[in-house]
Amino acid sequence: MRLGSALARLSAAGLSAALLAACSPSSTTTQSTSTSSAAPVAAAAGNVIKIGVELPLSGGDASNGIPTRNGVILAVEESNKTAIPGGFSYAVDDLDDAVQGKHDPALGAQNTKTFISDAAVLAMVGPFNSNVAKAEIPLTNDAQLTQISPSNTSNGLTQGDDGRKLRTSHPELNSFFRVCTTDDHQGAADAAFAKKLGFKAVFIVDDNETYGKGLADVFEAQFKKGGGTVLGHEHLNAGQTDFKALLTKAQNLRPDVVFFGGTTVSGGGLLRKQMGDSALKTVAYVGGDGISDDTFLKTAGTMANGSYYTVAAPETSKLASAKTFVANYKKRFGVDVGPYSANAYTAAMIEIAAINKAITAAGNKMPARVDVTKGVAATKGFVSPIGTVGFDANGDTTAPILSLYKISGGKAVFVDQVNLKT
């Protein structure tokens, strides 16, 4: 049976990847993007520079992945309308890292290898999830391929010993960057927010993933520091769907708020839904950006109301700098921006700016990947829809902004914004 389940998982990865690639609408968008954008320059195949997009584009994570991918598409289309040195043009090449409807580190690593082996890929945007990033960073570090994540918030990806251990081949040259803030900021913001709302006793649940556990641990420490009581901290099993026993345990401790560290598909949605069948029905629910997607609203149903979450990005409708971006996005895709669309757009724009510079420096020829990485690392004061962005020595953004939302009436309502400028 062990063998059976291992086999099942193994072939599940391959089969579903193939099937999803075949039926996902994303691949057609990509192709039309690259062909239409390449047309005015009349570029030969060798003149196209690809931006690799590595995101979950199917399954429960797709409601986050697709609007994020669209941000990159918009950046590439806009850049192709400007003068690019050397007669190059840009194209989006996207790969899906979801297996059986959920982001998967192994497939993410495989996708990254595909990008690395394609000489036309000079930079990547992605991944979306921190545990996927953990599998990818050593690969991009080795290939010195620039990778900017719009949404990875786990601290250990870039900072401290954990971060150093991921940069095995080129410890001196960081190739992984992010335009969002980190979980120590997000967890602290969640804790401060919970305190501000008057919550005193919390029951914490996390999904035992890189992102979820990291966020929950920071929240726990910060909530205690702020004078709150932590009644319990439980971790979920991967694939768990029944939380009734866990909720019975929680309700007997009488928390006034439940904190969830993790994503909607790793249990955040179902946990909230099942709270509706327990004595915790009227208790508030706070989470990080992992539950900031439409899938959460769908999964939790009416129970989604009364939940709070943070997003490691500014609320674009409140930012003057984002007005043009928001309007252009709506015009291009016919829908409103997702929480991480502007971050992805910014990530791609930073990469394109660095590539343009590197092309000129290389005498209007295809630049080396490492030069692009160096260019991105040197980014300072980059004006973007999410404000003025730069990277510190670790590759983290120097402009961390967090937005706080509450769900009421089946919709996320912007509550507050914190700018944790370092």
Add this chain to the structure above:
Amino acid sequence: MDVFYQQLINGLSLGGIYALIALGYTMVYGIIELINFAHGDVYTLGTFFSLAILTGLGVSGEVHGLALVGVVLVTMLAAMLLCGITGVLIERLAYRRLRNAPRLAPLITAIGMSFILENVMQLWKGPSPISFPAVIPNPSFQAGGVEIAAKQILVIVLAIVMMVALQLFIRNTKMGKAMRATAQDRDAAQLMGININTTIAMTFLIGSALAGAAGFVSGVYYGTTWFFNGFEAGLKAFTAAVLGGIGNVAGAMLGGFLIGLVEAFATQYIPQGAQWTNVVVFSVLVLVLVFRPSGLLGEAVPEKV
């Protein structure tokens, strides 16, 4: 003590669903010694069929009185029938020709069937979780400080009724007798004039129908489903079947309830227990198999099915 009883109820409801699925595993294994990996997905298909039928009936919220009984019966029986037919089709198309092939071949076919079903369901309803209408009004009853939801009673009662009915069917009907005979010795049964193909098809029909019932019940109980639901539940139910003694119907029930209870109590009584539930469940399995290699009831009732 209240918490203990509350968790007992939680465990029994979860275990009831596991047990219903486990019956299908154990019946099929008992009769053709095949681990039907597609069975967990037939269970998920049960939730999908129920959802489609409820949509067809125009039910999207709570139903009361006689209409409730009607809706529950119609939906569940239709889901059972559709799942039963699916099971028979799977057996006819994928397994029958491999009945005398080396044992690995049908096993791999079963895994393949599982993927086919999963992907068909993904195409049908999309990859995201789908919410299931809350058909049953859910008042809860207070019994000595323990809160029991109507849904939980429904799950437990339905599971027990189905199992008793199955036991009676296997013990007392001609077809039940034929199934037991086929399980014991297929060739001898054939020589005695039993139609093996019909008997095996019947086994798949009943096993899959029970998975369909479990699908309906879990849809109502959790209020949600998605195409990959059957993987985890199928694995646990299979474990339940092995724990109870695979091939043994009473063992599958016992194993199902036991695993549900172990999960609930491990969550409650082990510090940070939620993450250890699988470890505890499989430790129990290993321990039982060390001392009773054929499962809890595997030897007590040597007769299969």
